[in-house]
Amino acid sequence: xxxxxxxxxxxxxxxxxxxxxxxxxxxxxxxxxxxxxxxxxxxxxxxxxxxxxxxxxxxxxxxxxxxxxxx
Numbered sequence: 843x844x845x846x847x848x849x850x851x852x853x854x855x856x857x858x859x860x861x862x863x864x865x866x867x868x869x870x871x872x873x874x875x876x877x878x879x880x881x882x883x884x885x886x887x888x889x890x891x892x893x894x895x896x897x898x899x900x901x902x903x904x905x906x907x908x909x910x911x912x913x
Contacts, residue, residue, distance in 0.1 A: 859866050888894035 885898065889898060
């Protein structure tokens with residue numbers, strides 16, 4: 843379980859988001875954008891091999907079946 847300082851940090855962040863509705867988005871956007879770029883690069887490289895393509899197909903198939911289970 844997480845310690846008390848982690849929970850306090852979550853509380854501080856929640857308060858910041860509430861009191862600075864536009865500023866927090868500007869601060870977080872570069873981080874989120876970089877995570878998306880890294881993920882896209884990873885999937886592109888994974889798709890270059892047959893084994894990687896098989897892994898990606900299994901991921902996609904599992905997501906599709908999960909979505910179909912919801913619908």
